[in-house]
Amino acid sequence: MMAGFRDLLMLCDDLVKPLIPLYQKYSLVSPRTFPEREQPSLLVGINYLSGTKHQPIFYLNTVQRWFAVIFSTSPEHSIFVKKKKKTFGINAMLCAAVKLLPLLFISILGSTSCPDRCRCFHSSDLVDCQSRELTRIAQDVPEGTWLLDFSRNRLTEVQSNAFIGLWSLRILLLSNNSIETLEPQSLSSLQFLEILDLSFNRLQQLPGDFSQSLGSLLELRLRHNLLTHLSPPAMDKLENLRKLDLSHNALQTMDAGLLNALGHLRYLNLEGNKLDALEDHLLTRQQRLEVLHLGHNNISLIESEALAPLRSLNLLGLRGNRLEHVHFRVFLGLRASSTTYLQLALNPWTCDCELHRVFSKIQHVRYLKVEDYKEIVCEGPGPLAGASLALMDSQLCVAETSAVLVITITVVMGVICALVKAKRNSSSKQSVSESDAQALEK
Structure with a gap:
């Protein structure tokens, strides 16, 4: 059976290789990326019939030079290779016999095989x-x-x-x-x-x-x-990516620069992995990110600048991690034009006055809202285990204040007692000294 269009591409690819210096690597690239000013003028025949008027069928992209391989219905039945401003003609017989050109037309117009x-x-x-x-x-x-x-x-x-x-x-x-x-x-x-x-x-x-x-x-x-x-090399050409779903894998760490090429990313799902920290360097180029799912990992630490670049974030999912405390400044960089919703339940929160202050500040920030605040349950300290943070938070600082007050009063009383005792000791010594003086005078 005669070769199909794909076989012709592979064959022609091999024949074009000698035109390219051995030290240069090349790969097929899309016509979209071919510079408009570089497109050759001989774009007739198959190019028109295949519905790609003014666009060659495929290209070879080298490190420093552009090559366009064009199947043409010109009288010479040539394949033209564009190399900067020079054009090389190769007889079509090098790629396929002229009698195969009709098959080439059929394959480009769309094969009926299945x-x-x-x-x-x-x-x-x-x-x-x-x-x-x-x-x-x-x-x-x-x-x-x-x-x-x-x-x-x-x-x-x-x-x-x-x-x-x-x-x-x-x-x-x-x-x-x-x-x-x-x-x-x-x-x-x-x-x-x-x-x-x-x-x-x-x-x-x-x-x-x-x-x-x-x-x-x-x-x-x-x-x-x-x-x-x-x-990073596996991701560095995805510059137009809008949505990336990596959920439910076994990722433990994310390399610095892994997402640097993904500047147009809108949605990132990392749920169900084994990440233990959200580090400062990971999301530096994700200013357009709108949804970030990090739920059900092992995250116990969010570094202070980790979320700072996310100026468009609408949803941050952190449910089901290992967060015990979080600093308020972590969320200060989230200044989206609309509200940023936070999901923070199912973490082993240590409910103390510090945690109360963090959530109190979040609730008073216009552009931040804890979506599942009523579902947050205290993991500790012991007497508060299982208690709802929403019901306890107003009492956390009262208890802490009472404890501080008791300690303060105890310390003050101790100081007063010590002063009184010292005063008494001083008076006793003074009395003894006076008695001794009188005795000596006699």
Whole structure:
């Protein structure tokens, strides 16, 4: 059987490599990122027919140079490689025989093939492979597919170049499998992908090139995996990400700079992990973050500047952690235009006058509201265990004040007694001295 469009891409890719210096790395990048002023003028034929007028089919991005590989219906049937201001022509026979060009037209316009055991809705460019007991990603997915659903199968890995040629793909669903490994370049060709769902799998880590082709991604779902650590390179190309769900993994720490590239993030869910502290460096670039879920971790410490950058936060979830005390200044940086709701119940709070003062100050700040204040229960000290903070807080400082008053009175009485005793001793000594003096005179 003759090669398909994806095979042609791979073949042409290999033939273009000699034009690129060996010391330079390159990768396929989306047409969106190709500088408008750099686009070549020979954009006819297949480019028009494929619905991408004035945009080449794919690009090669090097460290310092742009390359655009263009299939053209010019008389020479050439592939043009743009290198800065120079243009190189390569006879199309190097990539495929001229007789294969009609097949190339068909593949770009949209193949009518459908993966075995899947359902294809060609009118809406949807491919449904859900719950088919599949163990590998099918290789004959139509190139024009917009949504691809491989959820609820038996996948254990995503192989390299599994989605090559699927330039139109916007939504990829891979949840509820048993995926343990994402091979290098497994997500290449997904420059336009907007939603990726890898939830309910067995991933323990993400490859270093995970985000390399995901510059357009808006939503990433990784909940209910086995992730123990994330490295910054795996996330550093997700500059357009709006929603990140990492809940119910096994993350214990978050590296400094891990989220630095995610400046547009609006929603971050870290619930159900093993984080023990919220450190100052983690959220430095998340000024646009609106929702932060940190519930059901092991957090016992929130550093003083950890929340300071979050000027747009509307909801902060801290339920079910190990907080005993918290400083009021931790929340001072939360100055969203609307109210910031705090969820603080199910923590082992030590109910004392200091805690009462913190919650009292929070309640008097216009833009802060403890959403579950009536659910907060004291863990200690002993006599207050199980008591509601809302019912006890007004008495906490009264008891403390009474104790301080008793101690003060006791100290004052002790001082008075000591002074009286000293006075008496002084008087007794003076009497003895006078008696002795009189005796000597006689």
